[in-house]
Amino acid sequence: MLEEKCDPPPKGKAGENGPFTIETTDLTKRFDQLTAVDSVSIKVNEGEIFGLLGPNGAGKTTLISMLVTMKKPNSGSAFVNGYDVTKNPGEVRNSIGIVFQDPSLDEELTAYENLELHAAMYGIEAKDRKREITSVIKIVDLEDRLNDVVKTFSGGMRRRLEIARGLLHCPKVLFLDEPTLGLDPQTRSSIWDAIRKMKKEKKVTIVLTTHYLEEADALCDRVAIIDHGKIVALDRSETLKNSLGGDIIVIESTDTARLETAFKTLPYAVGIKSLDGKITLKVSNGERKIPELLEVARKEGVEVKAVSLHKPTLDDVFLHYTGRAIREEGVSGKDSMKFRMRAFRARRN
Ligand SMILES: Nc1ncnc2c1ncn2[C@@H]1O[C@H](COP(=O)(O)OP(=O)(O)OP(=O)(O)O)[C@@H](O)[C@H]1O
Ligand SMILES: [Mg+2]
Structure with missing residues (x-):
């Protein structure tokens, strides 16, 4: 079993930053005049599915980018698995998995080859790779397609493969940036199943961004609503709705x-x-x-x-805190293109 092979979770610096898997304090990122992430303070518990829900341009990807050490904060602090993202970026990276908003598989390789490449990059020994690949591919229900070339995959299958890849090196936290962007409802629900299975079987903490209300509602243990870089509400979806x-x-x-x-x-x-x-x-x-x-x-x-x-919906909650409906937000040309590309791939099979 992969679980047995996984290293014990990183211990962090006991007492330094409390018991949270992720903790940020006044985390801020500016691009020139724009404050993309504005003094964000969140605490993510071990083993939970934590959702960042917000419209296009809210700052979700920028926030995640700082947590995975791809962007440096301008101010504030962030600890992931006990490691400071600014002082210990290497340790942070070794303890996390990432599935980016943009697709990042090699289309010419098979699913197995894509996973093997990742396993090699993360230093998983050759003798262990097959077993570990078999373990993660089962979680996303793609055993039958393991030896097929990725360019023959639908959008949903590609996404599931990317999620399996993110799990391969037994991360303590998996970051999923818009895991179901542009996918049809049925495919989306199969990805939700895979994410739930990961939480259950691998005990991994999951941080995901989404601008789908139903996704945040159905999947996340807690949801942070983000708008213009600020967290405007954070709680269990039910609690947020009841608070209205x-x-x-x-x-x-x-x-x-x-x-x-x-x-x-x-x-x-x-x-x-x-x-x-x-x-x-x-x-x-x-x-x-x-x-x-x-x-x-x-x-x-x-x-x-x-x-x-x-019952009040998360739509009502978003409206209550921001004065706008999340669905009314216009999508930028770039996002609209991303959406259409994924939808196109999802239809291809
Ligand atoms: N490298 C950059 N340089 C300048 N501005 C940026 C950069 N990256 C992001 N931004 C801006 O920061 C804001 C937040 O962007 P971000 O990508 O974090 O939003 P998001 O919530 O992930 O949106 P989406 O749902 O469209 O993915 C946006 O206004 C965006 O234009
Ligand atoms: Mg984004």
Whole structure:
């Protein structure tokens, strides 16, 4: 098993930077007049999937680039696996894996050859390579394509191969920059499965960037919303959504006026409105309140025809903190091209 072969996780400098796998304090990166990453302070726990969610140009790649030592911060500090990204870049690099936003496989080589090249670069001994390649290729479900040339792969398969490659040298943290950019929903979900499997089987900490709300929602243990280089909110997706102040419950009944009067006596129900035979109300922990509301209706002798619950989405959260909808952000020509290239590759097979 690869797990047995992996080196023990780097210890870091005990006591120096606490128990976090990643910790940044006021991390800042400027390009001339533009502050691309603006005083970012985050703590990433061991073994979690941590999402950086933000629109194009928010600063996600720049933040990751500093964590993987490809860009130097202007100010602030960052520790990865206990190593200072400025003082110990070599140690940081040896303890991480990276899957870049832009594709970086050799198209003329087979999947196996691509992985073997990476294994050699990271000093994995020749006798161990085959076994380790077999272990990571299983995680991304590409065993059948191991000896095929990469140029025959779909966009999703290429992405999965890149993820396997990032895992090959047993990193303690894997950085994934826009892992599913431009891929169709089905392919995206197969990549999510691979990422979940990595977390479970390899116990790796994963930091990923995305501007897909569903991806952050479905995959990440915690999400940091980043906008104009600043973290504007950071928590579990559920907590972020709940922080907006509850759920919307809509009840369709035979006597809305009577129900409205009854609901107005409930201390937890706010914003009660009735329209077109339906009552809308805002409550916290909506699922738990539905039985109680139905019981009120029963006691009032009102027949309930339908009940629905609308939970706030990350869209609502982004809007709340930034005043804009993430989906409305325009994409730059460059990103639009990247998106189309990936989508094209994904369709090719
Ligand atoms: N090398 C650079 N020189 C000048 N400006 C840069 C450079 N790299 C990034 N920027 C700018 O910094 C800002 C943040 O860019 P970054 O690539 O980090 O955003 P992002 O959140 O990853 O966006 P995307 O979703 O499009 O990948 C943008 O305004 C970008 O134009
Ligand atoms: Mg980016």
